[in-house]
Amino acid sequence: MKKYCFFPLLLTIVTFGFAQTKNFMDTPYLETSAIADTLVMPDRIFLSITITESDTKGKRSVEEMETAMIRKLESLSIDVKKQLTLSDLSSNFQNYFLRKRDVQKSKTYELLVYDARAAGRVAGVLEEAGISNIFLDKTEYSGMESLKLILRSAAILRAHQQAEAMTKPLKQSLGKAIYISDTNTRVINMLQGQVSGLLLKKEMQEEYAPAPIAFEKIKVESEVRVKFSLE
Template sequence: MKKIVFLVAALVLSVTAMAQVQEAYPSYVQVEGYAEMEVDPDEFYLSIVINERDSKGKITVETQQRQMIEAFSQLGIDVEKQLKMSDMNSVFFKKNNTLTTASYELKLNTSKEVAAVYAALDGLGISDISIARVDNTEIERYKDQVRAEAMANAKKTAESLAGAVGQKIGKCFYIYDISGYRGVARYADSAMYMSANSEMKVAEPTLEFKKIRVEHTVQTKFVLE
């Protein structure tokens, strides 16, 4: 019962507040502003999984890890800073067979490094590799920029609408962030182009990544004068 009373009271206050705003600004224009930007990723996070099975001539996770780290060092990767172990576990099956799995996350800074790592791991027989995510070191600054552009676009639209009826806009008395946060970065799936069977021979393997889309939407109300 208390919850119902509280909700009713909140609703009444909300309606009252809206009525007061309507009374204070009887003539206004309501518009949405939208802006977007595409930026190149400069941080690439790879998920690497190494598996070991009990079988004749098995290669342990430790051996594969040592080979992997050596390969990374040869590529100029700072293993201590850029490679982290995510998980390691063992599952026991019948006949004392054991499956051991180790998961890692590797942070890289260029698509060229990503291509080189894929090639190196493929040479070691490690094929369980995927792009966990991509990012940009300046993404927060881009979010702020796009949010400001969305607001500027809302104002421009309001001015255009008001001008069409021979009026001007005054102050903005209402701003609602439709996105619910500072901006949204859509990390598109990576588009990768690497093929050992390709007829075209290139000096180095290459990878192509889609850009990161940053977008923002705001809802505004401006006084009509």
């Protein structure tokens, strides 16, 4: 008896699911897609700074250059505890074993600054300290996740406007959205290169001045696909 009770129940569920699918497919609809995009200025700039004893031919130790670097950064009111991290520590052990010379050490740091002007100042003061291996690692926008949500909403609104414009000449009414797909959200950031190019040195002066240029903006775009029922 249990088998006979179970089978009709299963059949009823399957039939109901099929009916739902059939009704959905029979609904007349309009499908459209839309893109919303914007440009934002990066507010998190990561610089890669490498100090190595080979740059000074062993005349200054890594520890000495590290101390000089930290003092220069603090002179710019940079919080080295929060903004400076050690990303790599290496030594040239191969030369040590093969030539039996002193190991020439190097350290690589990651420094976080918040605008192009600060990046230029960092490169300037570190150049004064004999540290010139400064590269742009990456740039970010701190409000990226919130911005993506805003762009998705804007793309949905644009898709609705497009659908209304397409149905108006047909004298048909646009119904509710019956399908929404977040097709793609892209972050396009092409900025990459050497930070020292951001600096200019004034003639007849010892001070460095940041060049009047800014980082390239980051492009963010969101694409959606929406199906609206037609009434």
